[in-house]
Amino acid sequence: MLYSPAPLHIPENFLSLAVSAACWVVTILTLSLAISKTNKSLGERQIPLMGIMAAFIFAAQMINFPVAGGTSGHLLGGVLAAVILGPWAGMLVMTAVIALQALLFQDGGLSVMGANILNMGLVTAAIGYGLYRLVSNRSRKVKLAAIGFAAWLSVLAGALFTSLQIWLSGNADLKIIVPVMLFIHALIGVGDALITVAAISFIMRTRPDLLGEESESAKGGQGWVWVGVAVTLLVVLLSPFASADPDGLERVATDLGFIGQAQLSPFQIIPDYTVPFLGQTALSTVIAGVIGAIVVGLVAYLIGRGVKAKSQAAGSK
Amino acid sequence: MHFDAFDRYHEKDSRLHRLDPRVKAVITIACILSNALLPDGAWIAFLFAFIFLLALNVVSRLGIAYTLKRSLIALPFALIAFSVLFSTPGNPLSMFHFLMWDFTITDAGLLRFVSILIRSWLSVQMAILLVAVTRFPDLVHALAHLRVPPILTTIIAFLYRYLFVLTDEVFRLLRARESRSAASAAQRSGGGVLWRAKVAGDMAGQLFLRSYERSDRIYNAMLSRGYAGHMYTLNPHEMKPGDYFAAAFAVAFIFIIQILGRF
Known part of the structure; x- marks a missing residue:
């Protein structure tokens, strides 16, 4: 097949209206910030660049390598985009990719696009850029290790958030969806991490100027470190809890009023x-x-x- | 690769093709939201939404089953909702044992599962129809009219335009790797998994450099043709009376579906 869809895209109408509206609000707020930041820092020259970079991410998702037994490793590209282009531009580029996948290929729904952008574009950029920025003064090896871990974790984070959103919509059983999604994506994440690390290392060797101190990539503020570390901690702490003790999570959600008693679409x-x-x-x-x-x-x-x-x-x- | 390998537009001369893209986009989104609002087991409303869809298929002259055929590719994703079969409290219908767990399918779970699938399936078909009867650049233009920020619509327009070019580039890279990876029955080609991953990563890096340099050339070419930060289109969208009529008709129909879904 020409094009293999990343398995994180939530299909049309798989979230309740309330959950997808909540995700849309978060996504729209973050993207508005991204747009105003990008409009300030970028000239008109960067707009074609970002468009081509979006096409690059889309095309790069087709690059794969055989693993074993007919399976293959893929690039998902969220962390790669954030590291090369900087966090705000990386977010916009991933948003364009996800929007095109939904509009043109029905890969991921239109009504749930807010959630898909949040899971695959915004969270990935926060984790990827935050951890990269955390070690920006360290050696190349440390940077690459941080990028690899961030790429793996960002795939896991996407899987976690996707499962939680579908569960909050009452469309899946927490006890089944979280362990299954996390297990599958822990493997998929390794593929993404390996390709991302190799690609960044290639760019560091051939065009160090594109990742150097004067580049777009270095312009993200220190605040990103905090955001990245916070999201990372959230995922690292929440994943084991959600898969080992789903009843506990369900109880917390009920106590917080996320889940109504007879109602299956909570958070109204x-x-x-x-x-x-x-x-x-x-x-x-x-x-x-x-x-x-x-x-x-x-x-x-x-x-x-x-x-x-x-x-x-x-x-x- | 052929330039239209990714294109989903089907050229036909129909009322639906000629409709203003803004109207088409809004009707599609309204239908999807309407499906999402229907309660579980609203069979009559689901049926009417399906009839509406078939009618649109006929009007578009793509054939009554056009979206039906296209939508089958999306079905495997339905597995995500599989677990509601067991998790929804209700009267048990059937029980089975798998590995170390017991699973009970309940009537409420089955009702919910089927309803989720129908809502998603009807909505996917609306989205399929939208891109089949609307040229993608027109759709992007419509999004710009509908207040999607210009920076995003411009990026999406570029993405669509250069998708084909960069995909060709990927195929050249893949072909180059293929042609250098000879294998015989006695000997496997290439190194271990890590080595293969590194090759794939180098290819991604190479693709990035080629894309980056191409974007420079594209920008210079655009400047030399008078680009000043705006894109122009030769068919400005103007709402005609027929467009308003179609929009009003669709809204009325969606309203009826919603009312039917509540009884």
Whole structure:
């Protein structure tokens, strides 16, 4: 096959509306920040560069190497993009790749794209760039080791978040999905880590200037170290807990009010998708849906306006 | 490689092809959201959503089963939801033993599993239809009209444009590796797994350098053709009365589906 999809893409409508809306909000907020940062630091020259880099990540995902018994190792590319292009540009590039996969190939759904971008583009960039930045003054070997670990962990993190989102939507059993997903992706992650390390090492040898102190890659602030380490710790601590003690996690989620008793779609902004004073009628549910859509749309619009105003202000300076 | 290997657009002269891409994008997203809002076991509503889909297939002149055929590729992903069969509390339907665990399929679990699959399957078909009747650049243009930030739509437009070029580059790299990896029955080709991974990584690095240098040439070529930070299109999208009518009709139909889903 021409193109082998990474197995992390959540299919269309596999998340409840509430969970996918929550993921959209996080994704839109982070991407707005990424856009305003990128607009500030990049000239018009970088836009074609980022477009080609997105095509590069997409094409590089087709490079594989045989492992054993007909299986092969693949590149997923999230950490590679963040390290070469810097975190913000890396996020935008991965977003474009995931959007194209969803739009053109139905690989990952449109309604759940917020979650897919979060799991495969934003979390990976945070872990990858954060850990890389943590060791930015160390030797090449330490850097490569950090990048390799980050690449492996980012795949695991994507699997963990994907499982948790599907479970919170009531569409999978926590006891089954978390161990299975983590096990499969612990193996897939090794392939991604090996290729990422070899690729970065190749670039360090042939074009050290692209990763040097003057490059885009070195411009991410120290804050990334904190974000990266925080996300890393979260994944490292949550993964064993979720796979060894799913009942415990379920209990925590219930205590925190994420899971309702009879309801299978937890974390609701509007309870039962009904408007209280209209009662349990079809009309009430429809209106609740419309209100939810308007609220989400309004949030997105306001963010969009904020970003536009900011970037115009930055442009006029 | 042929330039349209990745393209999903099917040229036909139909009402659906001529519809404004913004309307098509909005209707598709509305249908997907509507499917997501339907409760488990809303069979009549699912049936109506399916009929709507078949009708769109017919209008598009792609054949009534076009999206049906295309959607089968996406089915293996359904396995993710498999575990709800056992985890949903309800009346047990069937029990079986696997390795060291007992599994019980409940009626509520089965209802939920089937509903998840139907919702996802109907929605995937809407997305398949959207890209089959809309040229991708038009779709990206529509996204720009729908307030997706210009930096993202531009990156996606470039990604789509150079997908084919860089994929060709990957195939050249893979062919080069293939042609240097002779093997005989007596001797395996190449080194261990780590060595193979390193070769793959070098290929990815090589691809990066080629892409990076290509982006320089592309930018210079664009400048020499008058690029000043904006892309222009020869078919400006204008909403016609027919577009408004189609949008209103679709919204009304989705509304009916939602009401049917509640009874």
